[in-house]
Amino acid sequence: xxxxxxxxEQGNAIVExxxxxPVLVILTLGLTEYGMAxxxxxQLDTAVHAALNYATQNSTDTxxxxxxxxxxxxxxxxxxxxxxxxxxxxxxxxSISCTGTxxxxxxxxxxQVSVSQYYTPPVTSSLFYSPPSLLTNTASTRVQ
Numbered sequence: 001x002x003x004x005x006x007x008x009e010q011g012n013a014i015v016e017x018x019x020x021x022p023v024l025v026i027l028t029l030g031l032t033e034y035g036m037a038x039x040x041x042x043q044l045d046t047a048v049h050a051a052l053n054y055a056t057q058n059s060t061d062t063x064x065x066x067x068x069x070x071x072x073x074x075x076x077x078x079x080x081x082x083x084x085x086x087x088x089x090x091x092x093x094x095s096i097s098c099t100g101t102x103x104x105x106x107x108x109x110x111x112q113v114s115v116s117q118y119y120t121p122p123v124t125s126s127l128f129y130s131p132p133s134l135l136t137n138t139a140s141t142r143v144q
Contacts, residue, residue, distance in 0.1 A: 033121040037133070044115050044137040047073035047080065051113040052141045055084070059111055059143040069115050080117040086110065086143075109144035 050072035051065045058064055066082040073080050088098040091105030098109055118132040 029123050033123055037119050037121070037135070040117065040119050041135050041137070043073045044080065044117060044135055047082075047115045048113050048137045048139045051082065051084075051115070052111070052139055055111045055113065056141060056143055059086070059109070065111075065113060069113065073115065073117075080115050083114045083116075085112045085114075087112065108142055110140050111143045112138060112140035114138040 047069040051069035054061075054068035055065050062084050065084050069082045070080060086098065086109060088096050088100070088107050088109050090096050090102035090107065092102075096102060096107060098107065100107065114136060115138075116134060116136040119135050120132040121130050
């Protein structure tokens, strides 16, 4: 009698495993792709910081700033677009034209760098429809 009971328990384990295996595989793939997207976002952070570091020394060289960002993000973030902009503020935080003058203090010039890239999940996009997501990071620093 005990032999029959053990055989049934082994069969139950196989059925339970067969039911749970697809769930575990999908969960593992989802977590892996989330980790890959997070890693690409960190690479964009690195690219922005490299571009701002370059901008503090060469604020007029926009192509060099873009190149520094793309080199810092490579090879994982190919095709990243880099945009730069400058703006000026007075000591009190009010915005002003970069050619203008402040009533109190000096004009402070800032550079803003934005790096964007589309991320397409490699696994789930082939199993399910998953549109590309735009990952963007923007930061600014005082350059003058």
